[in-house]
Amino acid sequence: MSPEHGNEQGASDRVGARGGMEKSFGFRSVGEDEKQGLVNEVFHRVASRYDVMNDLMSAGLHRVWKDAMVNWLAPPKREGWQVLDVAGGTGDIAFRILEASNRKARATVLDINGSMLAVGHDRAVKNGLADNIEFVEANAEELPFASDRFDAYTIAFGIRNVPHIDRALSEAYRVLKPGGRLLCLEFSEVEMPLLDRIYDSWSFNAIPRIGQMVAGDGDSYRYLVESIRKFPRQADFAAMIRTAGFERVTWRNYSGGIAALHSGWKL
Numbered sequence: 001m002s003p004e005h006g007n008e009q010g011a012s013d014r015v016g017a018r019g020g021m022e023k024s025f026g027f028r029s030v031g032e033d034e035k036q037g038l039v040n041e042v043f044h045r046v047a048s049r050y051d052v053m054n055d056l057m058s059a060g061l062h063r064v065w066k067d068a069m070v071n072w073l074a075p076p077k078r079e080g081w082q083v084l085d086v087a088g089g090t091g092d093i094a095f096r097i098l099e100a101s102n103r104k105a106r107a108t109v110l111d112i113n114g115s116m117l118a119v120g121h122d123r124a125v126k127n128g129l130a131d132n133i134e135f136v137e138a139n140a141e142e143l144p145f146a147s148d149r150f151d152a153y154t155i156a157f158g159i160r161n162v163p164h165i166d167r168a169l170s171e172a173y174r175v176l177k178p179g180g181r182l183l184c185l186e187f188s189e190v191e192m193p194l195l196d197r198i199y200d201s202w203s204f205n206a207i208p209r210i211g212q213m214v215a216g217d218g219d220s221y222r223y224l225v226e227s228i229r230k231f232p233r234q235a236d237f238a239a240m241i242r243t244a245g246f247e248r249v250t251w252r253n254y255s256g257g258i259a260a261l262h263s264g265w266k267l
């Protein structure tokens with residue numbers, strides 16, 4: 001793959017609340033049917049190095065943001081409570097939720113990519129969590145579950161990779177029980193003037209280089225950085241969540257808006 005990549009100007013070129021992510025593969029415009037295949041190639045390539053690269057790219061901050069997500073979710077410490085972690089990849093969010101529930105909850109990790117799930121499955125076995133967790137290979141846009149089934153739906157750093165975000169959000173709403181909650185963690189719009197420059201320089205210069213050195217694959221990491229800059233800003237994404245039917249939609253920024261955590265309820 002050799003995508004035509006843009007530069008920091010892409011930072012101001014986010015899609016709005018009415019969508020547009022379905023045709024963007026990073027800064028490149030692609031056919032609507034093409035995007036998912038390109039995204040899948042990226043995650044097949046990075047799967048075995050995904051966890052170590054997350055630490056390097058975010059200087060460990062992704063752990064803080066993920067812990068904050070699970071704190072806000074506050075999973076109950078009782079049997080029978082079920083979470084669906086979509087685009088769950090190597091299982092980071094599901095493992096945290098299970099530990100926070102004293103291993104009482106049940107988690108379903110869904111991802112379109114078998115390579116990412118295979119890493120997650122191995123980790124679950126290693127952590128002694130395999131009995132509490134199920135791995136399902138499927139598309140966030142067409143969930144293979146009955147309606148009104150889950151108590152919570154989580155998705156971390158996944159939604160910007162899904163071509164039709166509106167479809168994924170409608171599916172989230174459908175599979176949640178009434179009273180269920182959506183939590184979505186995603187890279188977002190940095191709202192601090194100096195930090196945004198430092199962050200741009202780190203993202204567009206350092207991350208693809210680290211990807212090249214550590215994983216032998218600069219292009220995949222360039223896509224990941226570019227896709228962050230296309231994703232709707234906080235208020236626009238909140239509007240999309242409301243359009244899917246969710247109520248009491250709010251968000252919290254982390255690290256000056258590098259990441260944002262959106263919450264919504266099916267009431």
Ligand SMILES: C[S@@+](CC[C@H](N)C(=O)[O-])C[C@H]1O[C@@H](n2cnc3c(N)ncnc32)[C@H](O)[C@@H]1O
Nearest residue numbers: 043087088089111112113116139140156158161
């Ligand atoms: C950046 S990783 C996030 C993994 C994990 N949630 C985390 O926070 O570490 C994005 C994940 O989204 C998955 N993904 C992309 N498109 C998807 C889709 N349409 N349905 C389900 N998963 C998808 C990818 O396969 C990949 O595992």
